[in-house]
Amino acid sequence: MAVIYDRVALIGLGLIASSMAHAMRAAGLAGEIVGYARSAETRAIARELFCDRVCDTAAGAVAGADLVVLAVPVGAMAEIAAEIAPHLAPGATVTDVGSVKQAVIDAVAPLMPEGVHFIAGHPIAGTEHSGPRSGFATLFRNRWWLLTPGEGADADAVARLRGLCEAMGAKVDEMEPAHHDLVLAVTSHTPHLIAYTMVGVADDLRRVTDSEVIKYSAAGFRDFTRIAASDPVMWRDVFLTNKEATLDILGRFTEELFALQRAIRLGDGAHLQEYFTRTRAIRRSIIEAGQDTSAPDFGRAVSEGVPGE
């Protein structure tokens, strides 16, 4: 494949940025990959694993870059945007990979100079791991990458960025930022909050020991613990910046939960069975859409390790 951007600056060098770097290198999509992170240790690991060069300032990293990727927690975007703005090359594209879009656009867009194309984005991909060692080239394969370019966005710049995402294996959709934030409140943010809560409850209980929770976690609980192991800082910022949509969906969730709680209390088996029958169909649709594995138990069928005490 041909080089799409001559110099890509990765600001933040965690799971997403490192995976982008691996994917770009595997397919020869970038001429040079330059990285910046706050910690010297992270920069060193990135230099070893996937960056041609690292800089100890974001401003230095973006010099001469035709693509800048903001891959820092959403709460850090404004500060980074302010630092790099005077140093961006004319005609450069700046994008981000944050899980919320309106807050990022509000923080970054006003700081971008004329002639720079800011196209906010969000790859719907990830694992529960963090940091420069967690990335891999195939993370985006068959995943959706959402772009929220907004009115007046430069069509060529959007097409070029779309081309990069597709070359990394993703399919691209465009949407309005507010709608993005609502959709992700449903498919990501509220599920994460629910998982965090379930795990926190189990951890907190005195009448059931931590050891019992851990030993007997294969009964369903363990599925929650994966997303509840997600980066605390990133998720703190997601909830703080997508507050309204999250509270909206959370409200719907608690309504439904109380309805089911009531059905349980009243012994309304028919209500429960009807509800559970409806939800079964959704899994099938997700598998058919290529968005999850058809293997039972996520393919964990053969157990690893030995039971611990």
Next chain:
Amino acid sequence: MAVIYDRVALIGLGLIASSMAHAMRAAGLAGEIVGYARSAETRAIARELFCDRVCDTAAGAVAGADLVVLAVPVGAMAEIAAEIAPHLAPGATVTDVGSVKQAVIDAVAPLMPEGVHFIAGHPIAGTEHSGPRSGFATLFRNRWWLLTPGEGADADAVARLRGLCEAMGAKVDEMEPAHHDLVLAVTSHTPHLIAYTMVGVADDLRRVTDSEVIKYSAAGFRDFTRIAASDPVMWRDVFLTNKEATLDILGRFTEELFALQRAIRLGDGAHLQEYFTRTRAIRRSIIEAGQDTSAPDFGRAVSEGVPGE
């Protein structure tokens, strides 16, 4: 390995019973495996895949069996127990594999004749699939199998049943039935209810289409859909029969959820970050205990299929 029971009668031929059969056959643990299910089609599949013989009545299946396994939904246990009681061989062991224990014991124990050893049990293992084709020999490997024998249980009968569970690859713990039901409310029942609810909410929403929920499900939502695809009848019965413990844990869950909701509304980032940091540690413990895979994203790292519309 040596035969542990000469004739094992499986009453109900779904995921658990079929997996037990495959495991027993693989290790030569049973002399003969006899099966009963209500549907002729199920019996035929079982005869083809893992039963030496099938009967069209439960009473016929248990004749001469030294182990009887009740593997029907919890709501069906009493009726089955009444039917088989007069036909059980003296000295036979009867066990079950239901997800709740007190209700099963209350339904079954009073109906068991003198000289028959009723030892309620529960293998902490499963997938989201159901039916006679869903079982496999390794399901119980490295999983915990809980027994709730109760006072006065025959020690030899318990030891023999324990031996079978261990020979199928499980580790065995004994506990009081009420404690079992509380522990499983935490590690299984409430998580399932939460998952069912989250999926139900997403399905119900009008402002976000089903198509969007499905496409963008890799953002976290898809993890919930697996356990929300669990058997509706089985789970209806679980909630109806473990009502108190489920409502107990559900109450704790909603308290925690409202506390987090409040932190989000107030913008209390420190509370959120502290909470999410605490829950991260639990995943590590579960992996170290051999109760889940250490592979990122449950080992789904390389995506399957193609994105659908």
